[in-house]
Structure formats: C-alpha cells, structure tokens
Amino acid sequence: MTKYEQIADIIRKRIKEGIYPTDSWLPNQVDLVDEFQVSRVTIKKAMNILTMEGLVYSQRGAGTRVLNNDLLGVDNYSAKDYEGLSVQMKGRDLKSHIIYFNVEFPDELVQKRLMISAHQPVYKIIRLRIVDGNPYVIEHSFMPTNIVLNLTVDVLKKSIYDYIHQELGLGFAGALRNIKADRPDDYDKEFLKCGDCDPILELDQVIYLKDGKIIDYSRSRSRFDQRSYSVLDVIDN
CATH class of the missing domain: 1.10.10.10 (Winged helix-like DNA-binding domain superfamily/Winged helix DNA-binding domain)
Incomplete structure (x- = not known):
C-alpha cells in the first residue's frame, strides 16, 4: 500500500x-x-x-x-475513479473468474476505441468479478499487446491496474466514460444471474496514458440493483 x-x-x-x-x-x-x-x-x-x-x-x-454522503449507497462509486475494483473493494473479499483470455486482432469498434490499426493485436479479456462470494460485475476489456506487456492469467486473477502501475511503471492521465442502461446479454444471464427483463448498468470507457496513447477500452456490466455511480461537482469561484 x-x-x-x-x-x-x-x-x-x-x-x-x-x-x-x-x-x-x-x-x-x-x-x-x-x-x-x-x-x-x-x-x-x-x-x-x-x-x-x-x-x-x-x-x-x-x-x-x-461531506454528508447519506445519499450514497454501499456500492455507489465515483464516476471519476481511475483505480479499478481492487481499490474500490478494499477490505472486502474480491475474486476474479476468467471467462475468456486471448490475443486477437481487433474488430472495427475496438480499432476505433483504441485508435489502432486492424493489424495491431490486442488482449481480449472477459472477467467475472466476485465480491463477498456473490457475482458482481462482468468486465470486457481490450488492451494493446505492445503497451501492456506480458499479461498473464496470474495478473488477471489479481489487479491488472496494479500490474500496469507497479510492474510496467505506467500512469493514467485521464478517461472518457459513458454510463448507460442496457438489456442483459448471454454473459449477464449466465454469470450475473439476470432475468431476461433485468436492466444492466454498463460503464463504457477508454483510459489514456500521459503520452496520449489509449491503454484500455472496457465495458463493465453490473446488475441494476448492485451498483451505481456518482459525480461530485464543485464550482470553484
């Protein structure tokens, strides 16, 4: 720490x-x-x-x-947070189940989000994060292999962001995020135990390094009743 x-x-x-x-x-x-x-x-x-x-x-x-933060629930987190679930869930039992992990060539959407060519390989990662024994969020992540070097299953079972910061020595400069509701897909139904009509809360983001390169494009999907996000907006006169 x-x-x-x-x-x-x-x-x-x-x-x-x-x-x-x-x-x-x-x-x-x-x-x-x-x-x-x-x-x-x-x-x-x-x-x-x-x-x-x-x-x-x-x-x-x-x-x-x-602040008086009574309006924030137990699982309400800042939409401006950069450190990932391992920091947010500190003190709780957090585990990662790897659903899919491979190196692939990016499709058109991933090319656009990461601003790379079709010939630049990426890691495709799908993880179920389990908190206190309960399925919590499914993370779909894409990272360029030439920036996130030597990513392994052992890293995926822990914290990818810790590995990026501590082992690769890379710092984040900012993120572009979009939060929306969506219908559950097959992964949500299987791993988050969603019904066909249960809405999903999706956080779609790209994260930038200090040199302007994009290191991560991800979609984090949670059940509507398990997670929310807040923004603290302070006017500096």
Missing part, C-alpha cells in the same frame, strides 16, 4: 468515527504534511481518493470539508 493510500485510510477512519464530523473542515494541508511527514503532493493524492469516494470536497482558498 502506498503512503497516500495509508493516509487516506487513516482520515477515512477518522471521518467514520466522527473525529472529523460531517460539515467540518479537515486540518489544512500544512498541518497534515507535518502530522504525516510527507510532501503536499502525497497529501493531495490522499485527498483525491477521499474526494472520489464522496467523503470530502476541496475548494481553493477554503479548505477541505467533510
């Missing part, structure tokens, strides 16, 4: 225990730097995690306030 994740854990616990109550202001960054003996960049990364979780928001010149 990184230092900023440790700091985020500590502050999250203080919020839940009421040490930092709803609508109160967190200590300023200078005080947090002194307390944890880290850089302001590390504190800012910790604050970004808590902001994405809907626990706090920061406003320039004012500070960081603890």
Whole structure:
C-alpha cells in the first residue's frame, strides 16, 4: 500500500468515527504534511481518493470539508475513479473468474476505441468479478499487446491496474466514460444471474496514458440493483 493510500485510510477512519464530523473542515494541508511527514503532493493524492469516494470536497482558498454522503449507497462509486475494483473493494473479499483470455486482432469498434490499426493485436479479456462470494460485475476489456506487456492469467486473477502501475511503471492521465442502461446479454444471464427483463448498468470507457496513447477500452456490466455511480461537482469561484 502506498503512503497516500495509508493516509487516506487513516482520515477515512477518522471521518467514520466522527473525529472529523460531517460539515467540518479537515486540518489544512500544512498541518497534515507535518502530522504525516510527507510532501503536499502525497497529501493531495490522499485527498483525491477521499474526494472520489464522496467523503470530502476541496475548494481553493477554503479548505477541505467533510461531506454528508447519506445519499450514497454501499456500492455507489465515483464516476471519476481511475483505480479499478481492487481499490474500490478494499477490505472486502474480491475474486476474479476468467471467462475468456486471448490475443486477437481487433474488430472495427475496438480499432476505433483504441485508435489502432486492424493489424495491431490486442488482449481480449472477459472477467467475472466476485465480491463477498456473490457475482458482481462482468468486465470486457481490450488492451494493446505492445503497451501492456506480458499479461498473464496470474495478473488477471489479481489487479491488472496494479500490474500496469507497479510492474510496467505506467500512469493514467485521464478517461472518457459513458454510463448507460442496457438489456442483459448471454454473459449477464449466465454469470450475473439476470432475468431476461433485468436492466444492466454498463460503464463504457477508454483510459489514456500521459503520452496520449489509449491503454484500455472496457465495458463493465453490473446488475441494476448492485451498483451505481456518482459525480461530485464543485464550482470553484
């Protein structure tokens, strides 16, 4: 676990225990730097995690306030999160069942999303993520083989994003996301136990690296009653 994740854990616990109550202001960054003996960049990364979780928001010149997030359910997550399910489900029992894994040439849609040619091979990955013993989300992912090197089954059973960050040394710069409702397909019916008329919540996204290349095109599909997304929008006057 990184230092900023440790700091985020500590502050999250203080919020839940009421040490930092709803609508109160967190200590300023200078005080947090002194307390944890880290850089302001590390504190800012910790604050970004808590902001994405809907626990706090920061406003320039004012500070960081603890939010009343009662409107967020247990499985409500920020639409701006970049770290994937392994981070979101930290502290819960998360397993991955590999439904399909192969290297293929991309079809027209994947070419367009990844901005690659028809002759550039990609990993095609379909995984069922299981949380606390229950089927939770099906991830359909496509990644260029020349960027995500040496991807293996062992990596797929853990966290692909951890592998990208820690083993390949690549950082994300941003993402384009679309959230929509859809009808269940055969995978949803088999692995998520959806009925023919149960709606599916789909998060369709592409993730960019700092050099502008696209590293991931994915579709994450969940049952309508198991997952939702939120956006914290703060106007900085």
